[in-house]
Amino acid sequence: MQVRPAPGPDPDEAPTTDVEEAKARVRTALEEVATGLTARAAHADDHARPILEATAMMARDPGLVSGIDTQLAAATGLTQAVQKAVDEYCTMFASLGGYMAERVTDLRDVGDRTICRLRGVPEPGVPELDEPSVLIAHDLAPAETATLTPATVRGIVTTAGGPTSHTAILAAQLGIPAVVQVKGATLIDAGTIVALDGGVGEVIVDPTEEEKRQLAERSRRRATALAGSTGEGATRDGTKVALLANIGTADDAVNAAAKDLEGSGLFRTEFLFLERDQAPSLEEQTATYTKVFEAFGDRRVVVRTLDAGADKPLSFANLGEEDNPALGRRGLRLGMIREDLLDTQIQALAAAYEKVGGDVRVMAPMVATLDETRYFAEKVRAAGLPKVGVMVEVPAAALRAEQILSIVDFVSIGTNDLSQYTMAADRMQGELAPLLDPWQPAVLQLIKSTCGGGRATGKPVGVCGEAGGDPLLALVLVGLGVSSLSMAPGRVPAVRAALRLHDLATCQQMAAYAVDAGSATAAKEAVMGIVHPNLIDLL
Numbered sequence: 414m415q416v417r418p419a420p421g422p423d424p425d426e427a428p429t430t431d432v433e434e435a436k437a438r439v440r441t442a443l444e445e446v447a448t449g450l451t452a453r454a455a456h457a458d459d460h461a462r463p464i465l466e467a468t469a470m471m472a473r474d475p476g477l478v479s480g481i482d483t484q485l486a487a488a489t490g491l492t493q494a495v496q497k498a499v500d501e502y503c504t505m506f507a508s509l510g511g512y513m514a515e516r517v518t519d520l521r522d523v524g525d526r527t528i529c530r531l532r533g534v535p536e537p538g539v540p541e542l543d544e545p546s547v548l549i550a551h552d553l554a555p556a557e558t559a560t561l562t563p564a565t566v567r568g569i570v571t572t573a574g575g576p577t578s579h580t581a582i583l584a585a586q587l588g589i590p591a592v593v594q595v596k597g598a599t600l601i602d603a604g605t606i607v608a609l610d611g612g613v614g615e616v617i618v619d620p621t622e623e624e625k626r627q628l629a630e631r632s633r634r635r636a637t638a639l640a641g642s643t644g645e646g647a648t649r650d651g652t653k654v655a656l657l658a659n660i661g662t663a664d665d666a667v668n669a670a671a672k673d674l675e676g677s678g679l680f681r682t683e684f685l686f687l688e689r690d691q692a693p694s695l696e697e698q699t700a701t702y703t704k705v706f707e708a709f710g711d712r713r714v715v716v717r718t719l720d721a722g723a724d725k726p727l728s729f730a731n732l733g734e735e736d737n738p739a740l741g742r743r744g745l746r747l748g749m750i751r752e753d754l755l756d757t758q759i760q761a762l763a764a765a766y767e768k769v770g771g772d773v774r775v776m777a778p779m780v781a782t783l784d785e786t787r788y789f790a791e792k793v794r795a796a797g798l799p800k801v802g803v804m805v806e807v808p809a810a811a812l813r814a815e816q817i818l819s820i821v822d823f824v825s826i827g828t829n830d831l832s833q834y835t836m837a838a839d840r841m842q843g844e845l846a847p848l849l850d851p852w853q854p855a856v857l858q859l860i861k862s863t864c865g866g867g868r869a870t871g872k873p874v875g876v877c878g879e880a881g882g883d884p885l886l887a888l889v890l891v892g893l894g895v896s897s898l899s900m901a902p903g904r905v906p907a908v909r910a911a912l913r914l915h916d917l918a919t920c921q922q923m924a925a926y927a928v929d930a931g932s933a934t935a936a937k938e939a940v941m942g943i944v945h946p947n948l949i950d951l952l
């Protein structure tokens with residue numbers, strides 16, 4: 414079943430002449446969209462509610478409203494103005510990468526709904542289903558996904574989206590298998606039989622009886638393999654590996670804390686700062702951090718200080734254009750220039766810690782030198798925060814991990830950026846994906862170097878990039894010496910089950926094979942050669 418698509422802006426509309434009247438109409442439409450989403454949120458379950466509320470908030474975002482105003486002032490027609498402003502915003506989100514890039518779907522949903530309101534046509538959505546179906550869409554708005562039930566929607570296939578998009582997160586929470594980024598899926602005719610395996614991301618059009626049988630068997634085996642996945646992370650022989658959630662907001666914290674996991678290994682605080690005219694105040698930050706710490710109680714929370722700058726521009730901390738933003742003044746480099754921002758953030762974290770207590774650890778992004786490490790560690794310690802660390806996402810930090818760890822209490826490897834900087838491959842360029850693969854032996858070698866620093870100093874090394882959520886690669890990381898893995902919360906059960914199947918010596922053997930391999934593919938193949946047979950059920 415294909416989802417009713419958005420009609421897009423009106424190609425025949427007249428340019429705007431009465432700007433004030435046009436602004437008022439757009440504001441009304443946006444408010445109607447926000448109200449509609451909020452109403453749905455009121456009836457949604459605990460997982461869907463924050464997502465619907467977040468989408469409703471986007472419809473009230475002052476940045477979006479002012480972007481539309483600018484378009485209207487330039488005489489652009491009503492719906493074209495909305496589309497252009499949304500496109501601009503989406504481009505900015507996409508350039509932020511990761512979690513932010515995947516919020517593009519939410520923003521487009523707001524834009525599509527607003528345009529429908531302005532054109533007087535029904536909002537895009539899922540048609541009434543009279544039999545259990547697989548839904549196929551370019552992308553499925555979270556507001557739609559939230560209302561689906563596994564009884565009627567047996568699966569979701571989209572051509573857009575990513576593994577951490579709201580569609581995928583919500584579908585997983587609802588127990589609906591979803592496969593995203595399936596090229597050409599929208600060309601599948603309605604009524605065609607489609608089989609899918611959300612676990613391995615496979616879609617089969619017109620499956621044979623044998624293929625159907627195999628998929629059903631695989632699904633049964635995966636459910637059995639995951640059923641026993643509870644409690645602390647550990648290898649089969651009892652080496653502990655903390656399994657943690659990556660979060661970006663206080664709502665994420667509340668959702669993640671409700672799950673069977675050991676805390677958060679990466680709280681990306683930049684979401685508090687983006688799309689604002691001014692930095693959030695000390696009080697606002699303190700309130701947010703307090704909520705996050707309270708959500709996790711005495712479980713670990715690793716907070717990363719503001720990772721903005723260059724490609725994640727902040728209007729209130731604009732250091733000007735850069736030719737190579739990824740190599741520019743981002744992360745801690747920006748924090749050292751705009752010390753006021755960093756100081757306020759650390760002060761807010763200290764205030765929240767003083768109120769709530771708990772296992773709070775604070776780390777800095779984009780650290781390359783010992784001087785930067787010292788600078789950051791001094792600030793965090795002076796504020797009375799109990800543990801300080803830095804991220805290892807620049808090869809220089811991986812090579813000097815021992816010296817860095819002699820200054821701080823822990824390090825956390827950001828495999829997304831470490832791959833980008835090791836392989837000199839822009840992480841925003843999809844066609845460079847093979848180079849950005851964290852299975853690249855060069856990346857693994859730098860992780861090994863980092864773990865060597867951990868061993869020499871007796872201090873912990875974690876991983877908080879996407880690699881940590883891959884059940885197979887997780888084994889290699891543990892074999893290299895990593896003691897915590899932070900990932901999208903939905904990935905935890907499979908990673909935990911994978912660890913339980915293997916002892917530390919096997920993980921170490923896998924690590925040796927992977928680092929010695931001649932390519933990312935060869936590394937994966939070598940590791941697959943010695944996995945426990947049941948691991949296949951988890952991939």
Ligand SMILES: C=C(OP(=O)(O)O)C(=O)O
Binds near residue numbers: 511829830
């Ligand atoms: C965790 C990381 O940080 P981000 O994805 O936010 O850059 C990373 O680089 O791996």
Ligand SMILES: [Mg+2]
Binds near residue numbers: 806827
């Ligand atoms: Mg990073």
